[in-house]
Amino acid sequence: MPSYDCFEDIARLLRVLGNSSTIRILYEASGGFKSGLEIARKLHLTPRKYYRCLRKLHELGVLECRVASNANGKEHIYILTPIGRYLYELIFEDLQLIIKGGDLPIVGVSANSRVGVINSYEVLAKAIIGLVEGAKTQILLATRYLDLSVAQSLMQAVLRGIELKSVTSEKINLPEVIKLISGFVRGTRSNLLEVLSLAAKTGNYRVGNVPTSFMVVDDEVVLWELPTEKFELAFISRNKALIEAFKKHFWSLWDTASKMPISL
Numbered sequence: 001m002p003s004y005d006c007f008e009d010i011a012r013l014l015r016v017l018g019n020s021s022t023i024r025i026l027y028e029a030s031g032g033f034k035s036g037l038e039i040a041r042k043l044h045l046t047p048r049k050y051y052r053c054l055r056k057l058h059e060l061g062v063l064e065c066r067v068a069s070n071a072n073g074k075e076h077i078y079i080l081t082p083i084g085r086y087l088y089e090l091i092f093e094d095l096q097l098i099i100k101g102g103d104l105p106i107v108g109v110s111a112n113s114r115v116g117v118i119n120s121y122e123v124l125a126k127a128i129i130g131l132v133e134g135a136k137t138q139i140l141l142a143t144r145y146l147d148l149s150v151a152q153s154l155m156q157a158v159l160r161g162i163e164l165k166s167v168t169s170e171k172i173n174l175p176e177v178i179k180l181i182s183g184f185v186r187g188t189r190s191n192l193l194e195v196l197s198l199a200a201k202t203g204n205y206r207v208g209n210v211p212t213s214f215m216v217v218d219d220e221v222v223l224w225e226l227p228t229e230k231f232e233l234a235f236i237s238r239n240k241a242l243i244e245a246f247k248k249h250f251w252s253l254w255d256t257a258s259k260m261p262i263s264l
Contacts (some may be wrong), residue, residue: 143167165259
């Protein structure tokens with residue numbers, strides 16, 4: 001059992017992070033920010049509240065101040081410490097998945113080896129949609145089936161400029177799926193036609209043999225399922241080695257797949 005002091009340290013950390021202003025400063029520090037009140041104005045914080053939150057984060061060892069040189073001389077930059085980076089990943093990556101996708105118990109011993117286990121299809125669908133909505137540049141998708149709500153989120157991602165490359169199982173009746181989306185989801189027909197037009201131009205959608213469903217988002221996270229007929233378990237991880245392995249697997253599927261026939 002951890003010591004009493006350990007419990008006190010954890011409680012102190014949670015008290016500091018229990019303030020939304022502190023968490024917003026933590027988020028800004030992930031990219032570094034200059035000392036001064038510019039960041040306080042950006043976050044709509046009073047100087048007093050800003051400096052109080054900043055001091056608490058600094059005392060916890062979450063932030064550090066470094067001196068950087070530029071054309072105008074020297075300036076002080078606040079950045080995350082290794083502990084701060086770990087907390088950032090925990091809050092804005094792992095906890096975001098829990099908030100958006102439900103209960104994702106984490107197993108493992110380090111930030112690089114954590115794997116989330118998803119044991120219900122409903123949680124899986126929410127997790128996929130959350131990742132798609134949070135995508136910044138690219139989604140690599142290999143899938144044995146299509147879920148209507150997931151298909152909608154993917155369509156919206158393409159419309160906002162996300163590069164989607166997919167290999168869909170040849171067993172899926174795509175015309176029927178497209179008919180479902182356009183027929184039952186109000187207001188999506190024009191968007192669907194735009195997505196299909198983009199698909200015809202880019203050739204980013206292929207059909208082939210997909211042994212298991214998985215998705216890689218922004219080279220930052222991978223989600224995959226057990227290759228069973230009915231859903232049993234899925235997993236999610238930010239482990240770089242796993243991400244690279246699934247990317248390599250995706251491109252091998254891509255090379256052997258054929259272009260998806262697009263009907264406009």
